[in-house]
Amino acid sequence: MEAMMGSLATEKEWRKGPWTGEEDKLLSEYVCLHGEGRWSSVAQCTGLKRNGKSCRLRWVNYLRPGLKRGQLTPIEVGIIIELHAIFGNKWSTIAKYLPGRTDNDIKNYWRTHFEKSGKSKHKKLEMQKAKVLKQLKQKQQPQEYDVKSIKSHEETKNETKSYETENNKQKEVDFMCPTMEHQYIVPSMHEGFSSTWPDTVLGDDGSWFSLWDFDDEPQCSADYVNQFSESVVPNQATFGVGEDSMQNHDKIFYFDDI
DNA sequence: AATCCAAGCAACCGCCTATTC
DNA sequence: TGAATAGGCGGTTGCTTGGAT
Numbered sequence: 510m511e512a513m514m515g516s517l518a519t520e521k522e523w524r525k526g527p528w529t530g531e532e533d534k535l536l537s538e539y540v541c542l543h544g545e546g547r548w549s550s551v552a553q554c555t556g557l558k559r560n561g562k563s564c565r566l567r568w569v570n571y572l573r574p575g576l577k578r579g580q581l582t583p584i585e586v587g588i589i590i591e592l593h594a595i596f597g598n599k600w601s602t603i604a605k606y607l608p609g610r611t612d613n614d615i616k617n618y619w620r621t622h623f624e625k626s627g628k629s630k631h632k633k634l635e636m637q638k639a640k641v642l643k644q645l646k647q648k649q650q651p652q653e654y655d656v657k658s659i660k661s662h663e664e665t666k667n668e669t670k671s672y673e674t675e676n677n678k679q680k681e682v683d684f685m686c687p688t689m690e691h692q693y694i695v696p697s698m699h700e701g702f703s704s705t706w707p708d709t710v711l712g713d714d715g716s717w718f719s720l721w722d723f724d725d726e727p728q729c730s731a732d733y734v735n736q737f738s739e740s741v742v743p744n745q746a747t748f749g750v751g752e753d754s755m756q757n758h759d760k761i762f763y764f765d766d767i
Numbered sequence: 768a769a770t771c772c773a774a775g776c777a778a779c780c781g782c783c784t785a786t787t788c
Numbered sequence: 789t790g791a792a793t794a795g796g797c798g799g800t801t802g803c804t805t806g807g808a809t
Contacts (some may be wrong), residue, residue, distance in 0.1 A: 528778090548795075551797090562794090566777090612796095616778085617776060621774060621776090710786095774806085775803105777802090779802095780800075781798085782799100783796085784795085785796095786792100787793075788790105
């Protein structure tokens with residue numbers, strides 16, 4: 510009876526606004542003990558005055574291990590552009606191909622950089638996006654670079670969804686540890702990439718330009734290309750970083766080609 | 768130094784779907 | 789089978805910060 514009354518009272522007193530360190534600690538401890546899920550029980554078990562949705566969001570977007578902080582790398586941006594052309598505003602789907610980035614991160618980035626126009630700083634990206642979208646529409650068999658493999662991957666996942674929902678343990682593992690497939694699809698996420706590669710994206714002429722207006726000329730070293738190439742397995746989607754750099758791949762996508 | 772403004776980000780809201788009873 | 793509940797997702801809001809004037 511008391512527990513019930515407490516529960517009812519709690520529902521009317523959900524805390525909102527920024528999370529404190531203490532709240533983060535309580536939530537993290539809860540997840541460590543009970544795993545992800547059962548978010549509505551967090552308040553009961555920990556005394557947190559946060560509702561289940563708020564707890565889940567805080568964990569997924571901020572506390573979850575393995576999250577990446579800081580600016581998106583140019584390759585991540587490229588992946589987002591490509592996947593957005595395929596999936597539209599399916600941020601959570603796109604996020605699955607960018608380990609360490611959340612749907613919220615991607616959504617915020619997209620909104621900041623692509624949904625606002627008129628700023629010269631972003632015009633090249635706008636043009637690049639428009640070009641990608643236009644060309645993808647024109648091609649019935651949009652490549653070689655594998656839109657198809659990504660799509661079939663999603664279909665396969667849908668088919669196995671019922672199995673996964675019956676297997677919560679597996680679901681948790683999938684959630685915490687992106688599949689190997691995903692990791693191969695997004696080689697840019699490998700350690701060291703973001704720190705060694707300048708913040709550039711491919712321009713209309715095939716050359717790289719800086720996203721953040723750095724004065725330094727972007728560099729596309731052979732080491733980088735090799736590192737990139739070696740991390741890609743056959744028959745997986747890959748994302749081009751330059752025409753000269755990756756011609757040895759059977760399935761490759763060049764911005765220039767579309 | 769003060770003010771304004773845009774970018775970035777965290778968090779909330781509402782809707783939809785899946786699950787449970 | 790239908791209602792209730794929980795979880796997931798996309799859209800939106802509001803706060804903070806840093807740069808420009």
